[in-house]
Amino acid sequence: MDGKPLLEAAGLVKSFGETRVLRGVDLAVPAGTVSVLIGPSGSGKTTVLRCLNALERPEAGLVRIGDVSVDFAALPQQGRRAALRAETRLRAQSGMVFQAHHLFPHRSALENLLEGPVVVQGRPREEARAEALVLLERVGLKGREDSLPSQLSGGQQQRVGIARALAIRPQVVLFDEPTSALDPELVGEVLAVMRDLAEGGTTMVVVTHEIRFAQQVADQVLFLDGGVVVERGPAAQVIADPREERTRRFLRRLLDPL
Amino acid sequence: MDGKPLLEAAGLVKSFGETRVLRGVDLAVPAGTVSVLIGPSGSGKTTVLRCLNALERPEAGLVRIGDVSVDFAALPQQGRRAALRAETRLRAQSGMVFQAHHLFPHRSALENLLEGPVVVQGRPREEARAEALVLLERVGLKGREDSLPSQLSGGQQQRVGIARALAIRPQVVLFDEPTSALDPELVGEVLAVMRDLAEGGTTMVVVTHEIRFAQQVADQVLFLDGGVVVERGPAAQVIADPREERTRRFLRRLLDPL
Amino acid sequence: MDWELLRTSAWPLLQGLVLGTIPLTALSFVLGLAIAVVVALMRLSPVKLVSGLGRVYVSAIRGTPLLVQLFIVFYALPSLGVTIDPWPSAIIAFSLNVGGYAAEVVRSAVLSVPRGQWEAAATVGMGYGTTLRRVVMPQAARLAVPPLSNTLISLVKDTSLASTVLVTEMFRVAQQIAAPTYQFFTLYGLAAVYYWVVCVVLSAVQDRLEGRLNRYVTA
Amino acid sequence: MDWELLRTSAWPLLQGLVLGTIPLTALSFVLGLAIAVVVALMRLSPVKLVSGLGRVYVSAIRGTPLLVQLFIVFYALPSLGVTIDPWPSAIIAFSLNVGGYAAEVVRSAVLSVPRGQWEAAATVGMGYGTTLRRVVMPQAARLAVPPLSNTLISLVKDTSLASTVLVTEMFRVAQQIAAPTYQFFTLYGLAAVYYWVVCVVLSAVQDRLEGRLNRYVTA
Amino acid sequence: DGIVGGSSSAAPSGSASGTGGVLRVASEGTYSPFTYHDQKDGGKLTGYDVDVITAVGQKMGMQVEFTDVTWDAIFAGLEAGRYDVIANQVTVNPERQALYDFSTPYTTSTGAIITRADDTSITSLQSLAGKTTAQSSTSNWAQVASGAGAEVEAVEGFTQAVTLLKQGRVDATVNDDLAALDYLKTTGDTSVKIAAKTDDTSEQAFALGKGSELTPKVDEALAELEADGTLAQISQKYFGEDVSR
Numbered sequence A, B: 001m002d003g004k005p006l007l008e009a010a011g012l013v014k015s016f017g018e019t020r021v022l023r024g025v026d027l028a029v030p031a032g033t034v035s036v037l038i039g040p041s042g043s044g045k046t047t048v049l050r051c052l053n054a055l056e057r058p059e060a061g062l063v064r065i066g067d068v069s070v071d072f073a074a075l076p077q078q079g080r081r082a083a084l085r086a087e088t089r090l091r092a093q094s095g096m097v098f099q100a101h102h103l104f105p106h107r108s109a110l111e112n113l114l115e116g117p118v119v120v121q122g123r124p125r126e127e128a129r130a131e132a133l134v135l136l137e138r139v140g141l142k143g144r145e146d147s148l149p150s151q152l153s154g155g156q157q158q159r160v161g162i163a164r165a166l167a168i169r170p171q172v173v174l175f176d177e178p179t180s181a182l183d184p185e186l187v188g189e190v191l192a193v194m195r196d197l198a199e200g201g202t203t204m205v206v207v208t209h210e211i212r213f214a215q216q217v218a219d220q221v222l223f224l225d226g227g228v229v230v231e232r233g234p235a236a237q238v239i240a241d242p243r244e245e246r247t248r249r250f251l252r253r254l255l256d257p258l
Numbered sequence C, D: 001m002d003w004e005l006l007r008t009s010a011w012p013l014l015q016g017l018v019l020g021t022i023p024l025t026a027l028s029f030v031l032g033l034a035i036a037v038v039v040a041l042m043r044l045s046p047v048k049l050v051s052g053l054g055r056v057y058v059s060a061i062r063g064t065p066l067l068v069q070l071f072i073v074f075y076a077l078p079s080l081g082v083t084i085d086p087w088p089s090a091i092i093a094f095s096l097n098v099g100g101y102a103a104e105v106v107r108s109a110v111l112s113v114p115r116g117q118w119e120a121a122a123t124v125g126m127g128y129g130t131t132l133r134r135v136v137m138p139q140a141a142r143l144a145v146p147p148l149s150n151t152l153i154s155l156v157k158d159t160s161l162a163s164t165v166l167v168t169e170m171f172r173v174a175q176q177i178a179a180p181t182y183q184f185f186t187l188y189g190l191a192a193v194y195y196w197v198v199c200v201v202l203s204a205v206q207d208r209l210e211g212r213l214n215r216y217v218t219a
Numbered sequence E: 001d002g003i004v005g006g007s008s009s010a011a012p013s014g015s016a017s018g019t020g021g022v023l024r025v026a027s028e029g030t031y032s033p034f035t036y037h038d039q040k041d042g043g044k045l046t047g048y049d050v051d052v053i054t055a056v057g058q059k060m061g062m063q064v065e066f067t068d069v070t071w072d073a074i075f076a077g078l079e080a081g082r083y084d085v086i087a088n089q090v091t092v093n094p095e096r097q098a099l100y101d102f103s104t105p106y107t108t109s110t111g112a113i114i115t116r117a118d119d120t121s122i123t124s125l126q127s128l129a130g131k132t133t134a135q136s137s138t139s140n141w142a143q144v145a146s147g148a149g150a151e152v153e154a155v156e157g158f159t160q161a162v163t164l165l166k167q168g169r170v171d172a173t174v175n176d177d178l179a180a181l182d183y184l185k186t187t188g189d190t191s192v193k194i195a196a197k198t199d200d201t202s203e204q205a206f207a208l209g210k211g212s213e214l215t216p217k218v219d220e221a222l223a224e225l226e227a228d229g230t231l232a233q234i235s236q237k238y239f240g241e242d243v244s245r
Ligand SMILES: Nc1ncnc2c1ncn2[C@@H]1O[C@H](COP(=O)(O)OP(=O)(O)OP(=O)(O)O)[C@@H](O)[C@H]1O
Pocket: A016, A021, A039, A040, A041, A042, A043, A044, A045, A046, A047, A048, B183
């Protein structure tokens, strides 16, 4: 490592229509670390992840992953094709895990993993297949490679989603509330897979409400509210002893809903 | 009260194809009390609720709510029409709140509440409307009566669902994981409404994974596993000090997923 | 292009459109939709006999040309002692025809409404009919509108076959005017323009309806 | 019913079916589907000009009778110096026609595929075309099959209009045999039976396809 | 007869032919100059066949009521008892005689071979051998042309045949000389011509249901019309010559 963080975002500003959803978000994620984003509904967590992945185009701000960087403010001047190319290139640096998995329903677990490497990246099918099988085993789905998504439980689907994000060999994996659509019982298996990945050195940015996961796995926790990062720091500090009143109130409500 | 519980189920047996999902479930819910059903995924919790509501027809067993009772084993001999009539009559005794709310998407919040009383029960529109407005206020949705479901947040949708279940003036309200599809932050508002109902004397049967809710609100907790009630008793006992190893294991996994 | 002929033909064709084509289309489509709903529900029935009958109906209607269906209603039924006047014959044949095609559209749209909606309706006490009418059909409508609008717009033009059963609509008028002058091309072109105007109006209605029905769809 | 006539007509009509109706239908439908996909995507384009062009196309095709479209391709284009042979003319007119109707079906089916699928495809690196081909279309197919099968089955019978541009298909053969004896009814009935058989086969294919495409649908 | 709802046979009363003094007649209404709607006269049904059958009706003391029917349905309607007689230049041939009653013929026509005006290669029926003609498949001229060795393209009607001829897609079309003359007269088209007439003549008559009790009465009326010169007079009006014999 050369001291520079693997992923860096600076000054992200994004509006939908009249409403400004991100008001200058900065983020630095060193290689091999886990950053957890927490914050109330509508605070912009999903939007941040989507900007990192260029699924959303911010009005201003810079995102760099490894040595690919995009200056979003400058994009519009580059022309449609060049802008698209830049975004696609950035997108290839990260994998994304959605809350509602969004697996391709008409393809088996294995085929879901192969779309990226084989169809898009054009890697040899046999090689990609071997790697995909390893990934499925890693998320605990050995033997289920031919199942369709509809034949898998929610937790299994989400784990296929994680494997699919890894299959494109991203530098960073982005998770958007990967467990919040799951039955409580199935949450554990997904979090376990994520912890294993983190321990294996995968760089991750995770939006989640699983505070215990953040405490145990995160190197850094960021609290987002109203489109700005209100507080950031080690998990132990932000969660156990938040400096800001807003953070404290949010955590209290989360831990004791009633 | 005449000492008899308001809702009673006895010997519910239900199979889907080859697999027997309920293997003789008994249940007694006194008027004005809250019973919470917990148990692992696939243990049959949803199926129990659906049998109480006659959405599912068990092969054997008896369900009684107030003075309406149905002997499911005897239904097939009564002929199709009589059986349907009996089921419809039983169904009218309870309201149901689904995990995925299932609001009618093309009707406003208020209209969702009026379908039962006005369209089905034929009560005067003005009277039903007045009552529905009270219900919406009770679940904290005053002023949102003309919103379509798609214009409401998940928590608000779920609260409309509760109000809709109440609008048919049921004797019992059945809840199937009413908060598990919600953002963690929105869970609180729904649980609060449910607690208020309980305190107001509504008889409720609730399937949930919200252990703290069960502790605070339930008069009775039942732990279901493999289609039988493994353990039942006051919340304090079943949750804090379960007798059965299976219950203990389940609760441990739920409280600490990692 | 014979402008004088066009000018003098404009009015009779418009009469044919307004007094023939449009009422024929409107009546047949409304009745056809009703038939379609019934047949779609039959095809969805768990009772094998009922769904089988629905299937036979759809197969018979889609499987044979509309022209033959018109022939049967008007020319073959009399030999069985049933003689029906031209207009009723045309409307019967067209509605039966629309019924067969639209049934498939309705069936697929009804299937697309989630089961949860049926169950929610049951829990507020609705029976099968009420659920269909108040819950399922309004939601199925959204998906059904574009293909049904295809069916309707086809029907507008298929009514030209009504002349086989002695009903005079716009296309027949065009043929009648063209015959003594041999200007078929001009008259058919004029008819096409009228049809096109009707279609534009119907498409606009379709767009508005789609917009309206999309309003309450979540994401 | 003239049984002898039926017997001697069976073979020529079958020839007309196999050499005329079926290849005409198959070719036109395949080309028409391709046009439909392009037009549907145009109508979905955010670029106003492109979506406007798509709209005009659909409106022109659905708005005018197929007969007029055939006339234009075959009888009017020559006056602009473009003379096209009967078979190509028929196939051009039919595919353009199918394209207009099927475009609406495809558009509505594409819209029914959740946005999440587009985004998931983007995150694994797919561009617009690849996403359509590998992710969206296979899912849209499920909803599109019943209405498209209506379009196809209509087309089978609409090919009888090909005779206006000198293509001889089954219905024309039936007319030719009927003419000297005026036994139109008998011959049309025989044609109807052939059409019906084709439709039964196509419906069976539709059912299997629907079953196949429903396989991976959750709940 | 109004333009819309062109059928005036509002009372299809089964097979009680001709009772109540009404003679129900079917014709295409799109076959000029035999049966067509005259736009200069408010779209009234008129033509040679229409006039003849009207005169026949008068002689029979019956009121004539017309119905517009498409050609391929016209005989189905006769069989279904929707009307009593077809007045539409029906050519008499043995196959048809087996199925229907025919009156005595009221038109005799010959075939005309129509070619492009500048085409000199076709001078007789025989020279059609190897050429392509466009024929309405429902007419017997198709058989005449193919009998002469021509390849026949089937079209819907005369106009279409002439269009193909002018576009050079076919070499000729064979049709009734009367229809051909009417076309040339009406349109003033000089790009086509009548290149030759065929030798064989054909006879057109009214068609009635098999065994109809009206047939002899129609024949009787026709005989009277011929005798008193009415038939020839009607023929003169439309063709400038007597085509009735
Ligand atoms: N496509 C969009 N169009 C309009 N507004 C949007 C869009 N996407 C998000 N928003 C708005 O932007 C704000 C931030 O949304 P975002 O989804 O990023 O929040 P979040 O922190 O992820 O919330 P949650 O916890 O509910 O997922 C919200 O107010 C939301 O309504």
